[in-house]
Amino acid sequence: MEVPRRLPPSSFTLTLPKPAASAPASFVPEKDPEEEENLREEDEAGEETFISTEEAEPGASVVERSNSNLSSRDSFSEESGGPMQLMAIEELVQSERNYLRLLQLSTVTIRGNLLKLQPPLLNLNSMFLHVDEVMDASSRLLSLLDQKRVRPGDPLFLQTLCESFLSLSSDIEAAYKEYLANYNHITVVENSYKQREGLWNEIVRVIKASAPEVNATSLTFFLVMPVQRIARYPLLLQTIQKHTDPAHPAYALLEHTAHTSIALNCGINEYKRFREVADKYKKTETLTIKDKINRLNSHSIAKKTARLSQQIKHETGITPKLVDEEFDALQDFFYVLEHGILELLENVETYLHHLQGFLACRTEEFDLDMDGEKAPICYKEITTALRQWILPTFEKRMRTLIHRPLCALRDLLVGPRNLIRKRLDKLLDYELIEAKSNLSYEEHAVANTYRTINTLLLNELPQFNGVALQMIWSMLGTFSCLHRDLASDMEQLFQSFAQQLPHSSLSPGAFWEWAESMALEGARRLETLCRSVEDTLNAPVVQPLSPSSQRRLKQLMDKHGSGKIWQAAAVVSSRDLDLNLAKGELVAVISEMDTRGDRRRWLVDAGGRRGYAPSSKLIRYHQPAEDPPPSPHLTLPDGVTGIRRHSYSPESRPLTSQPCFQVMAAYDFAARGSHEVSLRAGERVRVLEPHDKRGNPEWSLVEARGGQRGYVPSNYLTLMPLGVGVGPPGSYLPH
Amino acid sequence: SNWLPFLVWFQFSNSHMFINDVFTSCGQWLEDQTKKLHKDMKKSTEADLAMSKAAVKISADLLSNPLCEQDQAFLDSMNALDTAMKRMDSFNQEKVNQIQKTVIDPLKKYSGVFPSLNMAVKRREQALQDYKRLQSKVEKYEEKEKTGPVMVKLHQAREELRPVRDDFEAKNKQLLDEMPKFYHSRIDYFQPSFEALIRAQVVYFTEMYKIFNDLTDQIDQAGLTDEQRERETEAKLSELRALSIVADD
Numbered sequence: 001m002e003v004p005r006r007l008p009p010s011s012f013t014l015t016l017p018k019p020a021a022s023a024p025a026s027f028v029p030e031k032d033p034e035e036e037e038n039l040r041e042e043d044e045a046g047e048e049t050f051i052s053t054e055e056a057e058p059g060a061s062v063v064e065r066s067n068s069n070l071s072s073r074d075s076f077s078e079e080s081g082g083p084m085q086l087m088a089i090e091e092l093v094q095s096e097r098n099y100l101r102l103l104q105l106s107t108v109t110i111r112g113n114l115l116k117l118q119p120p121l122l123n124l125n126s127m128f129l130h131v132d133e134v135m136d137a138s139s140r141l142l143s144l145l146d147q148k149r150v151r152p153g154d155p156l157f158l159q160t161l162c163e164s165f166l167s168l169s170s171d172i173e174a175a176y177k178e179y180l181a182n183y184n185h186i187t188v189v190e191n192s193y194k195q196r197e198g199l200w201n202e203i204v205r206v207i208k209a210s211a212p213e214v215n216a217t218s219l220t221f222f223l224v225m226p227v228q229r230i231a232r233y234p235l236l237l238q239t240i241q242k243h244t245d246p247a248h249p250a251y252a253l254l255e256h257t258a259h260t261s262i263a264l265n266c267g268i269n270e271y272k273r274f275r276e277v278a279d280k281y282k283k284t285e286t287l288t289i290k291d292k293i294n295r296l297n298s299h300s301i302a303k304k305t306a307r308l309s310q311q312i313k314h315e316t317g318i319t320p321k322l323v324d325e326e327f328d329a330l331q332d333f334f335y336v337l338e339h340g341i342l343e344l345l346e347n348v349e350t351y352l353h354h355l356q357g358f359l360a361c362r363t364e365e366f367d368l369d370m371d372g373e374k375a376p377i378c379y380k381e382i383t384t385a386l387r388q389w390i391l392p393t394f395e396k397r398m399r400t401l402i403h404r405p406l407c408a409l410r411d412l413l414v415g416p417r418n419l420i421r422k423r424l425d426k427l428l429d430y431e432l433i434e435a436k437s438n439l440s441y442e443e444h445a446v447a448n449t450y451r452t453i454n455t456l457l458l459n460e461l462p463q464f465n466g467v468a469l470q471m472i473w474s475m476l477g478t479f480s481c482l483h484r485d486l487a488s489d490m491e492q493l494f495q496s497f498a499q500q501l502p503h504s505s506l507s508p509g510a511f512w513e514w515a516e517s518m519a520l521e522g523a524r525r526l527e528t529l530c531r532s533v534e535d536t537l538n539a540p541v542v543q544p545l546s547p548s549s550q551r552r553l554k555q556l557m558d559k560h561g562s563g564k565i566w567q568a569a570a571v572v573s574s575r576d577l578d579l580n581l582a583k584g585e586l587v588a589v590i591s592e593m594d595t596r597g598d599r600r601r602w603l604v605d606a607g608g609r610r611g612y613a614p615s616s617k618l619i620r621y622h623q624p625a626e627d628p629p630p631s632p633h634l635t636l637p638d639g640v641t642g643i644r645r646h647s648y649s650p651e652s653r654p655l656t657s658q659p660c661f662q663v664m665a666a667y668d669f670a671a672r673g674s675h676e677v678s679l680r681a682g683e684r685v686r687v688l689e690p691h692d693k694r695g696n697p698e699w700s701l702v703e704a705r706g707g708q709r710g711y712v713p714s715n716y717l718t719l720m721p722l723g724v725g726v727g728p729p730g731s732y733l734p735h
Numbered sequence: 736s737n738w739l740p741f742l743v744w745f746q747f748s749n750s751h752m753f754i755n756d757v758f759t760s761c762g763q764w765l766e767d768q769t770k771k772l773h774k775d776m777k778k779s780t781e782a783d784l785a786m787s788k789a790a791v792k793i794s795a796d797l798l799s800n801p802l803c804e805q806d807q808a809f810l811d812s813m814n815a816l817d818t819a820m821k822r823m824d825s826f827n828q829e830k831v832n833q834i835q836k837t838v839i840d841p842l843k844k845y846s847g848v849f850p851s852l853n854m855a856v857k858r859r860e861q862a863l864q865d866y867k868r869l870q871s872k873v874e875k876y877e878e879k880e881k882t883g884p885v886m887v888k889l890h891q892a893r894e895e896l897r898p899v900r901d902d903f904e905a906k907n908k909q910l911l912d913e914m915p916k917f918y919h920s921r922i923d924y925f926q927p928s929f930e931a932l933i934r935a936q937v938v939y940f941t942e943m944y945k946i947f948n949d950l951t952d953q954i955d956q957a958g959l960t961d962e963q964r965e966r967e968t969e970a971k972l973s974e975l976r977a978l979s980i981v982a983d984d
Contacts, residue, residue, distance in 0.1 A: 277958055289956055292808035333805070340800045347796060351789035358782035366772040368765070368921055375929035382933060397961060405968045412972070415981040460980045469802065471971050473809060476797075476816055477955030478964060483823075484951045487944035494937050501930055511934055515837045518927035523844050525924075529917060530848055533855045536909045 083666055083681045084243040089161065090152045092236045093145065099229055100138045102214065106222035107131055110210045117202060123189045127223060130182055133175035134226045141168055158240070159250040162257040165233075169260050176230045177268050180492070181275040186223050187495075221499060228496030230268060233261040235384045265389045269489050276488075289477065293470050327454065330461040331420055337468055338413050344472065345406045352403065355395055359387055378497045382490075390489045394482055401478045409471060416457070416464055423457060426450035552586050552607045560588040560605065567621040572613050579604065579611035586621060587613065663687055663702075669716050677702065677710025685717065755863075758856045758914055765918065766849040773842040780831050780839065787827040794820045812954040819950045823943060830939045837931035845924065852917070859910055862903040869896040 107128055114124055144164035150157045165172075194200050204217055216222065237258040244251055364383035370376045430450040433443045498504055503511055556565055566589050572581035578601070581587065587604040594601040594612055601612045663686070665679035679685065679702075689701040692711060700714045794817040797803065803810045873896050876889040959967075975981055 274960055277960055289812075289954060292806075293956070295806075295808070333802075336801050340797065340802045343796050343800070344793065347789060347793045351786060351793065354782050354785040354789055358779055358786060361775045361779035361782065363772065363775040363779050366768055366775070368768050368772070368925065370922055370925065373922060373926060373929075375926050375933065379929045379932050382936065401961065401964050401968070405972065408972055409975075412975050412981050419980050419982075456980060460978045464975060464978060464980065467971050467975055469805070469809070471968065472797075472802075473812065473954075474956065474964075474967065476794075476812065477951070479793075480816065480819070480947050480950045481955045483943060484947035487940045487947060490936070490940040491944055494933075494940070497933065498937075501933065503930055504934070508938070512833060512837075512931075515833075515927050515931040515934075519837050519841050522841055522924045522927075525920065526844055526848050529913060530851045533851050533909065533913060536906060537851075537855055537858050 082243065085158075085240060086153060086681070088236070088240040088243055089158060092161070092240065093142075093152060095232075095236070096138060096142060099225055100135060100142065102222055103131060103135050103138070103225060105211050105214070106219070107135070110207055110219070110222070113206045113210050114203065117206065121193070121199075121203075123192075127186045127189050127219065130175070130179040131223070131226070134179050137168060137172045137175045138229075140171070141165065144168070158244070158248070159253060162250060162253040165257050166253075166260060169264060172230075173264050173267050176226060176264070177271045179226050180230070180268055181272045183223075183227060183492070187220060190218065190220050220495075224496045227492060231265060231385050231493060231496070232381060234258060234265065234388060235381050237261055238384070262389050265385070266393055269390070269393065272492075273485055273488075293473050324454075327458060330458070330465065333465050334416060334420065334461060337465055338417065340472070341406065341410055341413065341468070345403075345410055348398075348403055348406060352395065352398065355391070355398075359391055359395070362387060374500055374502075378500060382493055382497065385493050386490065390486065390493075393489075394486045397482050397485075398479075401482070402475045405471065406475065409468060416461065419453060419457060423450070423453040426453055549584070549586060555607055556586060556588040556605065560590075564588045564590075565621040566604070566618040568613070568617055569619045570617050572617050574612075574614070579606055579609060579613050581606060581613060581617075587618070589618070663717055665712070665716060667716050669712050671710060671712075675711055677704050677708050677712060679704060679712055679716065685712075687717070690714065755856065755860050758859075758910060759853075761914070761918060762849065762852055762856065765921065766846065766853075769842060769846050773839065773846055776834075776839050776842060780834060783827065784831055787824045791817075791820045791824045815950055815953050819946050822946055826939055826942045830935045833935045834932060838928040841924065841928055845921075848917070852914075855906070855910060859903070859906040862899070862906050865899050866896075866903040869899050872896070 111124065111128060114121060141164055144167070145157075145160060148156075148160045150160050193203060203219070207216055207219065207221075214221075237254065241251075241254050241258055244254060248254075364380045364387060368376070426446065426449050429446050433439060433446060436443070439447065503514060506514060553565065566587055568581040568583055568585045568587065571583050572579065574580060585606065587606045589602055589604050590610070591603040592615070593599045594603065600615055602615045602618065604611065604613050604618075663684070665681055665683045665685060667679075668681050669676075669679040671678040683705055685702040685704050687700055687702050688709065692699040692701070698714055699711045700717060701709065702712055702717070703709045794813065798813050798817045803813050869892065873889065873892045876885055876892055879885045
C-alpha cells in the first residue's frame with residue numbers, strides 16, 4: 001500500500017508540553033512558514049527529511065517526516081486554531097447558555113411556584129429585582145453570536161465572540177453592578193426564610209420539584225450565579241488566549257477582550273464599595289473619630305509639654321541661655337513626627353514591595369491537566385481574581401491614598417527642618433550679642449533675624465505638627481478600610497464556591513484532619529511506587545551458565561555453601577597478587593577484606609585459584625528461578641515489590657494492566673482514499689494495528705465510530721487518560 | 736482540558752520506539768509543571784508572610800513612637816490598629832502552616848519521584864538496546880547455513896538473549912503498568928491540596944473581614960469615597976504648603 005507521508009498541522013495552537021532534550025520530533029511547535037517552504041522544495045524527490053526542534057538523545061527514537069506534495073489548504077491554516085482553543089471557546093459559549101437557562105429556570109419556574117405558596121412569602125420579589133438585566137445581557141450576547149450564523153469551529157467565530165462581548169461590555173457592567181451591589185440583600189432575605197424550618201423545607205421542596213435535574217437546595221444556588229459568572233469571564237477568556245497562536249488574526253482583539261473583562265470586575269467591585277459606603281453613611285454617622293482628629297489642631301499641640309523636651313535638656317548638658325520651653329516642645333514634637341513619617345514611609349514601601357512579590361508568583365498559571373476537576377478550577381478562579389483585579393485594586397488604592405500623600409508629606413519636612421537649624425545658628429549668634437547695651441547695625445540685624453525666625457516657627461510649627469499628625473491618623477484609618485474592602489471582595493468571591501467543593505461542609509477540625517491524612521496517604525503511595533520501581537531497576541540480569549560455569553558453581557557451592565557465591569560484573573585484570581577474572585566468572589568469597597583490613601579487596605576462591613579481587617567489581621550471584629511454562633494470562637498481585645522474573649513467549653503478551661488511557665482523534669482528518677478513514681477531532685477510536693502493512697508506525701489501522709476501518713496518521717491520535725473530565729464542555733460545574 | 740498529544744498506546748507493545756517518547760515527554764511535562772507550581776507556591780507563601788510582617792511593623796513602629804503619647808484618642812487608635820495587625824499576622828501564620836503541610840510538602844514529595852521514574856525509563860531504554868542487539872545477533876545466525884558450529888553459536892546466542900529479553904519485558908511491563916497509574920494518580924493526589932488552599936483562604940479572609948470591619952468603624956472616618964479622601968488629603972497638603980516655614984527653595 002502506498003503510504004503517502006504528510007506534515008502534521010503546520011501551526012499548533014496547543015500548549016505543547018515543553019519537553020526536555022529527549023523529546024521526539026513529532027511534537028513540533030510553530031514553525032515559520034519560510035522554513036516550511038524550503039523543506040517543501042527540498043523534498044520534491046520524496047526523500048525523507050529529518051526535522052528535530054530539540055536535540056534528540058542518542059538512541060532516542062525520532063520520527064522521520066517529510067513533506068508531501070499536498071498544498072497548504074489541506075493542512076490547517078492559522079485561523080482554524082486547534083482542538084484546545086476550540087474546547088475553550090465552546091466552554092465559554094456552552095456555559096453561558098447553561099447559565100442563562102438556569103437563571104431563567106429560577107426566575108420563571110421556581111419563582112412562579114414559590115409565589116403560589118400560602119401564606120405568601122415576604123420579600124420574594126425583592127430577591128429578583130436585578131436579575132432581569134443580567135439575563136438580558138446574557139441573552140443578548142448569545143443572540144449576537146447566533147445571529148452571525150457562525151459556529152465555534154469557524155475561524156471567524158473568535159472574532160465574533162470578542163466583538164459581541166466588547167459591544168455589550170458597558171451593558172454588562174451596568175447590569176452586574178446593580179446586581180452585585182444588592183446581592184447582600186438576597187442572602188439576608190433567604191436567611192430570614194431559613195429561620196423558620198417548616199417554611200424553609202417547603203421552599204426547598206418547591207425548588208427540587210421545579211428543577212429535579214438540578215441538585216439545588218436553596219434559592220441562592222441560582223441567584224449566586226451572576227456573582228460567579230462575571231468573575232469567570234477573565235479566566236475563560238484567558239484560557240482561550242492561552243491556546244491561541246499570537247499570529248491568529250483575532251489575537252489582539254481577544255487580548256483586549258480579556259483585559260476588558262478584568263476592568264469590568266474592577267468597576268463592578270468599586271461600585272459595590274461606593275454603594276456600601278453611601279449606605280453606611282446614611283445609617284450610622286460616626287463622627288466621633290472625625291471630631292477627635294480635628295481636635296488635633298494647632299493650639300492643642302502647642303500647649304502640650306513633651307516629656308521628651310525635659311529629658312533632652314537634661315541629657316545634652318548644653319543649656320542654652322535662652323530656654324524657651326514652648327519652642328522646645330514644638331521642636332521635639334517636630335523631630336518625633338519627622339522620624340515617625342520617615343519610618344512609616346519606609347515600612348509602607350516594604351509592604352508594597354512584598355505585595356508586588358506576591359503578585360508576581362502566578363500560582364494560578366499551573367497546568368496539571370486537571371481542568372475537569374472542581375477544586376483546581378475553583379482555586380484557579382479564586383486566585384485569578386485575587387491576583388488580577390482584587391489585589392491590584394488594593395495596591396492602587398494604597399499607592400494613591402497612602403503612599404503618595406506620605407511622600408508629599410515627607411517632602412514638606414525639609415523646610416521646617418532647615419529653618420529650625422537656622423534658628424539655632426542664629427540663636428547662638430544672638431546669645432553673644434544679647435547682653436550688650438549698644439548694638440551695632442549688623443548686630444541689630446542679627447538679633448532681628450533670630451527673632452523673626454523664632455516667631456515664625458512658634459506661630460506655624462504647631463499647625464504643621466497638628467495637620468501632619470491628622471494626616472497620618474487618616475491614612476491609618478484608610479489602611480484599615482482598604483483591608484476591609486479587600487476581605488469583602490474575597491468573601492463575595494468565595495460565596496459562589498462554597499457549595500461546590502466536596503468537603504466544604506466539614507467542620508474546620510474535621511477538614512484539616514482529612515486534608516492532612518490525605519497528604520500522608522499520598523506520600524505513602526508515592527513511596528510504594530518509588531520502591532517498586534527501584535526494586536525492578538536494581539534486579540540484576542541473570543545469565544544462563546555455560547557448562548564450565550555450571551561445574552565451577554557446583555564446585556564452589558560444595559566447598560563454601562551457596563551464600564558465598566559472587567560473580568564478576570566486569571573483567572578483572574589486576575596487578576600484583578590479585579586475580580584475573582573474566583566477566584561473569586563465578587567465585588566464592590572467603591573474606592571481605594584483605595590482611596590489612598582493606599574492605600575494598602576481598603579474598604576469593606576462583607575454583608582452585610585463590611587471590612584478591614576488587615569488591616567493587618563483584619555482585620552477588622542469584623540462582624535463576626525455574627522457568628514457569630508460558631502462560632497467556634499473567635496477573636500480578638498489587639504492590640509486588642522485589643525481583644520480578646517472568647518468562648513468557650512473545651506471542652502471548654496481552655497487557656493485563658488496566659486500561660488507563662483511551663485513544664481519540666486530536667484533529668480532523670479527511671480520508672483521501674478507500675484505505676483511509678476520516679476522523680473528527682474528539683472522536684474516540686479503537687486502534688487495531690499501530691502500523692501499516694509494511695510495519696511503518698506512522699500510520700495506524702483504526703476502527704472509527706460507525707465501525708469503518710482504515711488508516712490514519714498515528715500522530716493525529718492522542719491519548720486521553722480515563723477518568724479525567726472528558727465530558728462535554730462545562731460539564732464539571734453547574735452553571 | 737489540556738490534551739497532551741501522546742502517540743497511540745500500543746496494546747501489542749511492538750513499537751517500543753515510541754514508548755520511550757511517551758514516557759519521557761509525559762514525565763517531563765508533569766515534572767516541569769509540578770516543580771513550577773511548587774516554586775511559585777513557596778515564593779508566594781514567603782511573600783505573603785513578609786507582607787503580613789511588614790503590616791505588623793507599620794503599627795508596632797508607630798506605637799513605639801512618642802507621637803502616640805500626645806493624644807489619648809490617637810493612642811487608642813494606634814493600639815487598636817496594632818492589635819488588629821498582630822491578630823491578622825497570627826491568622827496568616829496559621830494559614831501558611833496549613834498550606835505548608837497540605838500543599839507545599841506534597842508538591843515537593845511528588846517532584847521527588849521523578850528521578851526514580853526517569854532512571855527507570857532510561858534503564859528500560861538501555862535494556863531495550865541490549866535486547867535489540869542480541870536479537871539481531873540471533874537473527875544473524877538464523878540466516879546462516881545450518882552447519883554444526885553455526886547451530887552451536889545460534890543456541891548460545893539464544894540462551895544469551897533470553898534473560899536479557901526477560902529483563903526488558905519486566906522493566907517494560909512495570910513502566911507500562913506504573914506510568915499511566917502515576918499520571919492518573921495526580922488527580923487524587925492533588926485534589927485535597929486544592930481544597931485545602933481554598934479553605935485556608937476562606938478562613939483567613941473571613942477573619943480579616945471581621946477584624947478590619949470593626950477596626951474601620953473605630954478608627955476611620957465613615958462614609959468617605961476614595962475621591963473624598965483624596966480631596967481631604969490634598970486640602971491638608973495645601974494648608975501645609977501655604978505655611979511660610981514650608982519654603983520651596
